[in-house]
Amino acid sequence: MTYLETAASFYSEVAQTPQVGLCCVQSSPLQLPGLKISAQMQEMNYGCGTTVHAAELANSPTVLYVGVGGGLEALQFAYFSRRASGVIAVDPVEAMREAASRNLAIAAKDNPWFDPSFVEIREGDAFALPVPDASVDVVAQNCLFNIFEPADLNKALKEAYRVLKPGGRLLMSDPIATRPIPAHLQKDERLRAMCLSGALTYEQYTQHLIDVGFGQIEVRARRPYRLLDAQTYGMDENLLLESLDSVSFKVAIPEDGACIFTGKTAIYAGREEFFDDGAGHILQRGVPAAVCDKTAGKLGALMPEELLVTDSTWHYIGGGCC
Known part of the structure; x- marks a missing residue:
């Protein structure tokens, strides 16, 4: 059997x-x-x-x-x-x-x-x-x-x-x-x-x-x-x-890999009103924005002093920048 x-x-x-x-x-x-x-x-x-x-x-x-x-x-x-x-x-x-x-x-x-x-x-x-x-x-x-x-x-x-x-x-x-x-x-x-x-x-x-x-x-x-x-x-x-x-x-996999959302957010803490990473992610100062794990990793390495990336909550229901 x-x-x-x-x-x-x-x-x-x-x-x-x-x-x-x-x-x-x-x-x-x-x-x-x-x-x-x-x-x-x-x-x-x-x-x-x-x-x-x-x-x-x-x-x-x-x-x-x-x-x-x-x-x-x-x-x-x-x-x-x-x-x-x-x-x-x-x-x-x-x-x-x-x-x-x-x-x-x-x-x-x-x-x-x-x-x-x-x-x-x-x-x-x-x-x-x-x-x-x-x-x-x-x-x-x-x-x-x-x-x-x-x-x-x-x-x-x-x-x-x-x-x-x-x-x-x-x-x-x-x-x-x-x-x-x-x-x-x-x-x-x-x-x-x-x-x-x-x-x-x-x-x-x-x-x-x-x-x-x-x-x-x-x-x-x-x-x-x-x-x-x-x-x-x-x-x-x-x-x-x-x-x-x-x-x-069922959507195409982006060139830089699939987007997996696990409840992470990115928060801009710089002096400007907005932060634009040039890749389609615009963050308002002080306001958390949901991001996929891939984007979270990129943003976290980009400006570690001015960008806070939170840990996965393992609960995500849409929204954000990706």
């Missing part, structure tokens, strides 16, 4: 017998006016964060959700795309598709605004998404891509890039590792299916996104996820996993 077959078997099990807190023991559904989440759907909340960011969901986008789970985030996306097939949810596991359909039928009774036709559930997987090229505005996945081995992750990201329209967004939430996960844990297929042993480091994770062509990446949140203790998992020291929520844009 391959690791993907093990994962499919595992999620067939948890679709039929929900495991509360399988991924995020402290997660709760996004609260939106008029949105009610059933207990059944909440029990199958197998995500490690959230991919539902209202700022990315204006104008009723077509959303492709990869790995439907219990249907919770598909329902949340439908809140913003209230039309037939506004959300297309893809999952290779029949039991999971059936469970999501049942949960969405309950949601239709609990939410007068929701019609089950808003979410179209299709059989398929991340490596062969059942939609045409450049046909969706948003692709989203929560705590799925971390299961994939690097070569398969690259295939999944290429598929997401293929189906996105130019300027489209890939919304992801995945565990990342604060240091490389030992080989003996990576080889444990069940731990990988449980989102505990397949995580990449932050640097590896973002590089995969850049390698397939995403020119801009924005970190929405980064927070502790799980601790793999040394005794239980056969390591010399404990290993912290973090949860990373990100939005990646």
